[in-house]
Amino acid sequence: MGRVRDVLPEVTAIRYVAPLREGGSLPGVVEADDLGTYVAKFVGAGQGVKALAAEVITGELGRRIGLRVPRLVRLAIDPVIGRAEPDEEVQDLLRASGGINLGVDFLPGAIGFDPYAHQIAPDEASTVLWLDAFTQNVDRSWRNPNLLMWHGELWAIDHGASLYFHHNWPRAAAGVHRAYDASDHVLLAQATTLPAVDTRLADLVTPAVLSSVVDLVPDEWLTDPAFDGPAGERAAYVAHLSERLTDRVAWLPKAVAA
Ligand SMILES: Nc1ncnc2c1ncn2[C@@H]1O[C@H](COP(=O)(O)OP(=O)(O)O)[C@@H](O)[C@H]1O
Ligand SMILES: [Mg+2]
Known part of the structure; x- marks a missing residue:
C-alpha cells in the first residue's frame, strides 16, 4: 500500500474573464465556483504540462522556504466557458485545455x-x-x-x-x-x-x-x-x-x- 499523498485543492472555472497579454504563455483570468479569481495557466499552452509541474514543484518549495507564492489550485476547465470569447487564440487555447489546469490565486492590483x-x-x-x-x-x-x-x-x-x-x-x-x-x-x-x-x-x-x-x-x-x-x-x-x-x-x- 502506498502512503496517502497530499493534493492541491480543486476548483472549477465558471467564467473566462480576460487574457493576461503580458505573459508569453497567454495565461487568463478566470472566476471559479469557490467565488475565487485565478490566473489560469493552461495545459494546452505551448509550454505544456511540464511547465505546470515546474510551477507546482518550485512554487510550493518556495512557499516551504518562506517566500510568498500565490495559492495554487487544480483548476478544472470545461472548454464551453470560452464559447462567447471572441478572440480565436483564446478559443483555441481553451479548446485544448479541457480537464485539469493550474490556477494561481489572482492578486488584484499587484x-x-x-x-x-x-x-x-x-x-x-x-x-x-x-x-x-x-x-x-x-x-x-x-x-x-x-x-x-x-x-x-x-x-x-x-x-x-x-x-x-x-x-x-x-x-x-x-x-x-x-x-x-x-x-x-x-x-x-x-x-x-x-x-x-x-x-x-x-x-x-x-x-x-x-x-x-x-x-x-x-x-x-x-x-x-x-x-x-x-x-x-x-x-x-x-x-x-x-x-x-x-x-x-x-x-x-x-x-x-x-
Ligand atoms: N497571481 C497573479 N496575480 C496578479 N497578476 C498576475 C498573477 N500571475 C501573473 N500575473 C500577471 O500576469 C503576467 C503573466 O503571468 P506569468 O505567470 O508570468 O505567465 P507567463 O508564463 O506567460 O510569463 C505576470 O507578469 C503578471 O503581470
Ligand atoms: Mg512571466
Missing part, C-alpha cells in the same frame, strides 16, 4: 517588482536567489523578474521555466551538478546574506520536503513516456533534486561585491 523602486530584505532576496539557483529558474531576470509587489510585500510567480532537466529525463542526471548563471538575476545585488540563508535552507529542505512538494503535482501532468506512471516520475524528481541538494557548492552563486 504591480511588477522594480529593483530601483522597491526595497526588500537581504534574506528575502537571498532566499529567492537560492530557490532559483537550486531549481535553475531562468525567468527572474531584470527584463522579466516574475516578482510582484502586493500590499507592500514581495510575491514570487511564474516558475514554469525552472527544472528544465525534466524535458529530457534520459539525460537529466548530467545536469544534477550544473552551475547556475546568476549574472542576469534581478536580485543578485540584494542577495547579500546568501551564505547564511544557504546554511539554513540546507537543513530545512530535506528529501521529505521535496517529496511533499512533488506530491502536489497532479497525476494528470505526469505523463512522460520515460516512466510507467506518475509514481516513477515523482520519484525521479525527488531523486534528482535530493542529489542536487547534496552538492550546493556546485550551483550556489558566489557572493557578490556589495
Whole structure:
C-alpha cells in the first residue's frame, strides 16, 4: 500500500474573464465556483504540462522556504466557458485545455517588482536567489523578474521555466551538478546574506520536503513516456533534486561585491 499523498485543492472555472497579454504563455483570468479569481495557466499552452509541474514543484518549495507564492489550485476547465470569447487564440487555447489546469490565486492590483523602486530584505532576496539557483529558474531576470509587489510585500510567480532537466529525463542526471548563471538575476545585488540563508535552507529542505512538494503535482501532468506512471516520475524528481541538494557548492552563486 502506498502512503496517502497530499493534493492541491480543486476548483472549477465558471467564467473566462480576460487574457493576461503580458505573459508569453497567454495565461487568463478566470472566476471559479469557490467565488475565487485565478490566473489560469493552461495545459494546452505551448509550454505544456511540464511547465505546470515546474510551477507546482518550485512554487510550493518556495512557499516551504518562506517566500510568498500565490495559492495554487487544480483548476478544472470545461472548454464551453470560452464559447462567447471572441478572440480565436483564446478559443483555441481553451479548446485544448479541457480537464485539469493550474490556477494561481489572482492578486488584484499587484504591480511588477522594480529593483530601483522597491526595497526588500537581504534574506528575502537571498532566499529567492537560492530557490532559483537550486531549481535553475531562468525567468527572474531584470527584463522579466516574475516578482510582484502586493500590499507592500514581495510575491514570487511564474516558475514554469525552472527544472528544465525534466524535458529530457534520459539525460537529466548530467545536469544534477550544473552551475547556475546568476549574472542576469534581478536580485543578485540584494542577495547579500546568501551564505547564511544557504546554511539554513540546507537543513530545512530535506528529501521529505521535496517529496511533499512533488506530491502536489497532479497525476494528470505526469505523463512522460520515460516512466510507467506518475509514481516513477515523482520519484525521479525527488531523486534528482535530493542529489542536487547534496552538492550546493556546485550551483550556489558566489557572493557578490556589495
Ligand atoms: N497571481 C497573479 N496575480 C496578479 N497578476 C498576475 C498573477 N500571475 C501573473 N500575473 C500577471 O500576469 C503576467 C503573466 O503571468 P506569468 O505567470 O508570468 O505567465 P507567463 O508564463 O506567460 O510569463 C505576470 O507578469 C503578471 O503581470
Ligand atoms: Mg512571466
